[in-house]
Amino acid sequence: MDLLDIFSDYTVVVVTLGSALLGMVSGLLGTFSVLRRQSLIGDGVSHSALPGVVAAFLITGAKNTAVLLTGALISGLLALLLILTAIKHSKLKFDAALAAVMSSFFGLGTVLLTCAQKLPDSTQAGIHGFIYGQASSMLLRDVVTISVCGIFILAVVLLLWKELKAFVFDRAFAKQLGIPCKRINLILSFLTVLSVIIGIQTVGVVLMSAMLIAPAAAARQWCDKLWEMAALSALFGGISGAAGAVIGALSEGMPTGPSIVITAGIITVLSLLFAPRRGIIYRMMLRRKAGEVHYGHGD
Amino acid sequence: MDMAIEIQLIAALTAAGCAIPGSFLLLRRMSMVSDSITHTILLGIVLAFFMVQDLSSPLLLIGAAAMGPVTVWLTELLVKTRLLSEDSATGIVFPLLFSIAVILITRYAGSAHLDTDSVLLGELVFAPFDRLTVFGVDIGAKGLYLSGGLFLLNVTLLLIFFKELQITSFDPVLAAVLGFSPTLMNYGLMTAASLTAVGAFEAVGSILVTAFMIAPPAAAYLLTEDLKKLPVTAVIIGAASGILGYHTAVFLEVSIAGCMAVWTGIFFMAAFVYNVIKRKRGAAAKC
Numbered sequence: 001m002d003l004l005d006i007f008s009d010y011t012v013v014v015v016t017l018g019s020a021l022l023g024m025v026s027g028l029l030g031t032f033s034v035l036r037r038q039s040l041i042g043d044g045v046s047h048s049a050l051p052g053v054v055a056a057f058l059i060t061g062a063k064n065t066a067v068l069l070t071g072a073l074i075s076g077l078l079a080l081l082l083i084l085t086a087i088k089h090s091k092l093k094f095d096a097a098l099a100a101v102m103s104s105f106f107g108l109g110t111v112l113l114t115c116a117q118k119l120p121d122s123t124q125a126g127i128h129g130f131i132y133g134q135a136s137s138m139l140l141r142d143v144v145t146i147s148v149c150g151i152f153i154l155a156v157v158l159l160l161w162k163e164l165k166a167f168v169f170d171r172a173f174a175k176q177l178g179i180p181c182k183r184i185n186l187i188l189s190f191l192t193v194l195s196v197i198i199g200i201q202t203v204g205v206v207l208m209s210a211m212l213i214a215p216a217a218a219a220r221q222w223c224d225k226l227w228e229m230a231a232l233s234a235l236f237g238g239i240s241g242a243a244g245a246v247i248g249a250l251s252e253g254m255p256t257g258p259s260i261v262i263t264a265g266i267i268t269v270l271s272l273l274f275a276p277r278r279g280i281i282y283r284m285m286l287r288r289k290a291g292e293v294h295y296g297h298g299d
Numbered sequence: 300m301d302m303a304i305e306i307q308l309i310a311a312l313t314a315a316g317c318a319i320p321g322s323f324l325l326l327r328r329m330s331m332v333s334d335s336i337t338h339t340i341l342l343g344i345v346l347a348f349f350m351v352q353d354l355s356s357p358l359l360l361i362g363a364a365a366m367g368p369v370t371v372w373l374t375e376l377l378v379k380t381r382l383l384s385e386d387s388a389t390g391i392v393f394p395l396l397f398s399i400a401v402i403l404i405t406r407y408a409g410s411a412h413l414d415t416d417s418v419l420l421g422e423l424v425f426a427p428f429d430r431l432t433v434f435g436v437d438i439g440a441k442g443l444y445l446s447g448g449l450f451l452l453n454v455t456l457l458l459i460f461f462k463e464l465q466i467t468s469f470d471p472v473l474a475a476v477l478g479f480s481p482t483l484m485n486y487g488l489m490t491a492a493s494l495t496a497v498g499a500f501e502a503v504g505s506i507l508v509t510a511f512m513i514a515p516p517a518a519a520y521l522l523t524e525d526l527k528k529l530p531v532t533a534v535i536i537g538a539a540s541g542i543l544g545y546h547t548a549v550f551l552e553v554s555i556a557g558c559m560a561v562w563t564g565i566f567f568m569a570a571f572v573y574n575v576i577k578r579k580r581g582a583a584a585k586c
Contacts, residue, residue, distance in 0.1 A: 039386040040331050047506070082568075089575050090521055095386070099330040100517040100567045103510030107560020110507070114553040132401060206338055210394030217387045253406050258398030265395040272382050280380055 012249045015135055018143040019241035019260060022199050023211065025150040027237025028157065029195045030216035031230045032188055035168050038094060039217075041080075041189075043209035044102040045196045048079030050109025050130060050205070054116050061119075065142065069197055076193040079105050084189070133204030135256035136248060142201070149198050153191050157230075164188065165226050203257035214264035215240060221275035240264035302427040303549075309426050309442045310541035310559055313499045314511045316450035318519075318533035319457050320492040321512030325520060326468045326529075327488075331386070333512040335374070335393035336367040336489070337496050337505040342400035343369075349407070360497050367493020368486055370396065423502050423545075423555040442502055449498040456491055457530060464488070465526060503556035511537055514563035518570035536566045 007013060026042075033039050049072035056062075056071025079101050086097040157164065166174035167184045175181055192212075199208050219233035244260025273280050324333055340363045347362025348354065370392060377388035426442040457464075463484055467474040471481040496508045503511065519532035544559030551558070 034384075034387050037384050037386055039384070039390040040334075043331070043334065043390060086571055089578075090571060092517060092520065092571075093328055093330075095328055095330040096325050096513060096517045096520070099334055099509055099513035100564070103334075103507060104514055104560050104564020104567065107507055107510050107557045107564065110504075110557035111548075111551075111553045111561060114557065115551075118552075206397050207394045209390045210398075213387050213390040214394075217383055217391060221382060255401055255405050258401045261394050261398040262402070265391060265398075268391060272377070272380060278382055280382075 009249070011136075012245070014140050014143055015138045015249070015256065016242050016245040018138045018146055019135055019202060019245040019256065020238045021143065021146045021150055021241070022202055023215065023237030023239070023241025023260065023264075024234040025146070025153055025195045025237075026199055026208075026211040027215035027219070027233040027235070028230055029153065029192050030212035030214075030237070031219065031226070031233045032164065032168055033192060033212055034216040034220065035226075035229075039213045040095065040098060040209060041192060042196050042212035043206075044083065044098040045076045045080060045193050046200050046205045046208040047102040048105035049073075049076045049197055049200060050106050051075050051112055052078075053130065054109055054112040058112060058116055058119075065145065065201070069145075069201075072197045072200065073193060075105065076197055077190065080189050080193060084185075130200065131204050131206065132255065133200065133202050133207065133257035135202040135245060135260070138202065146198050149194055153195060156187065156191060160184065160187065161227075168226070203260055207257050207261045210261045210264060211237065211240075214261070214268045218264075218268040218271035221271040221278050236264065236267050240267060303545075305427045305440050305443055306423055306555065307542050307545045309440065309446045309502055310423060310545050310555065311538040312443075312446035312450045312541075313502050314515070314537035314541040314559060314563070315534045316446060316453050316495050316537075317499055317508060317511035318515040318537035319453040319530050320488060320495055322516040322519070322530040322533050323464055323468055323488055324492060325513060325516040326526075327485075330513045330517075331389055332371060332374075332489070333492060333496070334509045335370055335389050336493050337500070337508045338393045339366045339370040339396040339400075340493075340497060340500060340505050342366055342396045342403075345400045345403050349403070363497045363500075364490070364494045366396075367496065368489045371486070371489045426502055445498050446502065449495050453491060453495060456487075460484070460487070461527075503559065507556050507560045510560035510563050511540070514560075514567045515540065518563075518567040521567075521570040521574040537563070540566060 030039075030042070033041050052071035052073070052075025053068045054071075055075070056068050060067050062068075083094070083097045083101050086092055086101070087094050163174070163179045163184050166177060166179055167181055167188070171181055174184075196208055196212065199211055203211055215236035216229070216233040218236050219229045222232055223229050240260050240263040243263045244258075245256055247259040247263070248254050248256030271279070274282075276282055321330075321333060324330055343363035343366030344359050347356070347359045350362075351358045353359075373396075374385070374388045374392045377383050377392065378385050383391070427440045429441045430437050431439060431441045431444055463474070463479050466477065467479060467481045467484040474481050474484070492512070496505065496512070499508045499511065515536040516529065516533040518536050519529050523529055523532055540559050540562035544562045545555055547553075547562070548555040548558040
């Protein structure tokens with residue numbers, strides 16, 4: 001397919017639009033995960049969603065996206081609540097609780113999956129799509145779902161902007177201001193779970209964490225203000241999503257999800273290298289300059 | 300040997316073997332590294348496959364095992380720039396390597412039947428059919444020797460390096476002063492974890508390896524304060540999950556590996572509840 005043909009192709013336009021929107025939403029929320037040093041939350045939640053997806057299928061017998069996503073949302077939230085409870089009431093750290101809970105949830109998912117496979121009209125395709133994502137089969141309906149969730153997430157983030165900002169940077173200060181930190185934490189977690197869940201079917205379980213982290217980590221290198229970082233992260237996420245979808249459509253046999261992740265990865269590496277003030281190359285030049293000045297004094 | 304007993308032994312030994320490196324990953328706050336390693340194994344297998352073009356070659360396993368330390372090295376390279384925190388670096392590196400593996404498979408290995416599902420999910424039921432024969436005599440399932448060998452290797456390493464692991468995990472500066480390199484111990488641990496993960500993925504699949512590496516040590520961490528008891532308790536919980544998982548799976552006719560992972564989760568939750576009750580009692584006694 002040629003680059004020009006691509007944009008007259010209806011499916012490609014839908015997939016590109018959907019992936020770009022998804023990238024923007026996860027980029028926006030990734031900002032908070034990265035700043036709170038809970039980047040791996042996306043990975044945990046996406047793995048934990050499996051039992052919910054399969055249970056929803058087993059209970060209703062429907063393969064309707066909305067039903068499966070609701071199941072995913074419930075089990076993702078349940079896992080997250082378990083993790084938060086475990087770290088609150090014991091000496092366990094976030095990473096240990098996350099790893100233990102998400103992997104046993106995933107185990108439960110595979111158990112339920114073997115039950116589902118015994119049903120007469122089920123296929124193996126389910127788990128495959130869940131792990132690797134199936135961006136290329138995105139429908140207009142899915143784009144609408146992503147847009148609705150995206151607008152909802154954006155609205156909540158804008159509405160609670162001040163509270164979120166205080167909460168992310170200085171929890172003690174936020175408490176003094178009378179901000180209900182527990183509630184903010186729950187809301188933020190809920191939004192993150194929501195964005196992960198709508199992303200799973202596009203890029204898959206494993207790659208979802210990169211969608212959340214890579215754009216935010218790249219954006220962090222270019223700016224110091226929260227709103228700048230959030231906007232840039234959403235932009236990077238959107239670019240990665242669109243570029244990955246176009247690459248997937250341009251070349252035969254190039255999977256869309258991994259293309260999106262690799263684009264986001266390249267943006268991150270470029271940002272680490274070239275960002276002004278923080279970037280590796282800038283710091284190297286600064287050091288060299290400092291060296292020259294130093295020698296200059298020696299004369 | 301009876302097939303059911305063979306499967307149980309493999310399940311118990313695999314889970315117990317994972318619990319040993321897992322205990323130290325947990326103590327070093329590197330639990331999610333196990334998740335990262337178990338995903339990048341796929342890239343190691345794919346790259347080794349392109350080199351040897353043979354799916355049954357043992358080089359595939361070596362490629363897979365080498366990928367663990369490479370993943371950790373790449374992650375630390377990013378952390379060392381001081382531009383990213385450790386969790387962000389982990390969360391960027393492994394999806395990136397996994398993406399490369401998926402792209403390589405879909406583009407170039409389509410005709411080779413490189414079965415990614417069996418790498419990621421594994422199946423224990425088939426383990427007894429893969430026999431190890433010496434001079435034409437059947438001496439047991441291959442998986443039994445693999446899981447048993449890795450368990451023994453981990454126990455041996457634990458016994459030899461316990462003190463070094465202890466000091467480098469809690470006080471890297473003291474360790475460096477005393478003359479053991481924390482970096483060397485770190486990569487040693489990563490290599491052991493990676494080897495164990497590779498040995499385990501054939502039986503239980505790479506995604507569930509994380510359950511066996513972290514959930515039993517996390518449960519043990521809540522049950523005991525003693526560092527020596529931690530790996531021992533974790534091994535017992537791991538082995539018990541293996542055996543209970545097998546019986547549950549047979550009873551319900553579902554995935555064995557999945558049930559084993561669910562049991563590790565049940566043990567973890569039980570340990571958590573026990574820990575909370577014990578603390579509440581302790582607090583009440585003080586009043």
